[in-house]
Amino acid sequence: MSRTRIKICGLTRAEDVHAAVEAGADAIGLVFYPPSPRFVAFERAAELAALVPPFVTTVGLFVNADAAYVLQALAQVPLQLLQFHGDESEAQCAAFGRPWIKAARVRPGVDLVEFSASHPSAAGLLLDAFVDGYGGGGKVFDWSLIPERLGRPLILSGGLDPGNVAEAVRRIRPWAVDVSSGVESGKGIKDAARIAAFVAGVRNADG
Numbered sequence: 737m738s739r740t741r742i743k744i745c746g747l748t749r750a751e752d753v754h755a756a757v758e759a760g761a762d763a764i765g766l767v768f769y770p771p772s773p774r775f776v777a778f779e780r781a782a783e784l785a786a787l788v789p790p791f792v793t794t795v796g797l798f799v800n801a802d803a804a805y806v807l808q809a810l811a812q813v814p815l816q817l818l819q820f821h822g823d824e825s826e827a828q829c830a831a832f833g834r835p836w837i838k839a840a841r842v843r844p845g846v847d848l849v850e851f852s853a854s855h856p857s858a859a860g861l862l863l864d865a866f867v868d869g870y871g872g873g874g875k876v877f878d879w880s881l882i883p884e885r886l887g888r889p890l891i892l893s894g895g896l897d898p899g900n901v902a903e904a905v906r907r908i909r910p911w912a913v914d915v916s917s918g919v920e921s922g923k924g925i926k927d928a929a930r931i932a933a934f935v936a937g938v939r940n941a942d943g
């Protein structure tokens with residue numbers, strides 16, 4: 737069994753990038769969605785991305801952004817992966833010639849098999865809880881809604897934290913887990929001890 741990859745999302749400060757990297761995160765997420773308390777402007781994002789060492793992936797998160805805005809981010813920030821967290825179509829996500837993942841906002845009644853089929857070139861599907869404001873809501877969804885087979889890497893998110901991530905990994909065996917508010921001490925302010933505890937929880941479940 738391969739080890740579960742870990743993404744820490746919504747970083748806004750240099751010390752939080754260092755904490756995520758030192759704890760062993762595989763990816764960090766930068767939020768390019770202005771209404772979010774975790775939003776980072778391109779200049780700040782470029783400063784944070786410059787702190788990320790080789791073999792740790794820098795992910796840019798967008799919500800229903802104009803193509804011009806995404807292109808501007810790509811021109812100014814070294815992003816290796818795009819995360820589309822809104823209502824973007826396959827064509828909109830695939831327009832940039834970069835690897836991308838698509839977030840599905842899960843609630844009862846959602847057809848995740850159909851959702852997966854409608855985004856065929858996504859590198860992975862990120863399953864998050866349906867919340868007002870699109871994401872980063874710290875809410876766990878009903879994991880029994882996850883189909884047996886989605887046909888592509890599954891990134892589990894939504895309300896994960898150091899206390900529940902081991903159980904999540906044992907039950908779902910996702911390709912990766914993604915966390916934001918569960919490792920924060922305040923909106924957009926990460927807590928190094930919580931990041932380390934989260935990573936330890938994943939590794940504990942990996943066995």
Ligand SMILES: O=C(O)c1ccccc1NCC(=O)[C@H](O)[C@H](O)COP(=O)(O)O
Binds near residue numbers: 769799821916
């Ligand atoms: O972080 C935000 O504020 C945000 C805003 C709009 C869309 C997505 C957003 N964040 C997504 C994430 O940080 C994660 O991919 C995921 O939703 C997990 O969040 P959390 O439940 O807080 O761990």
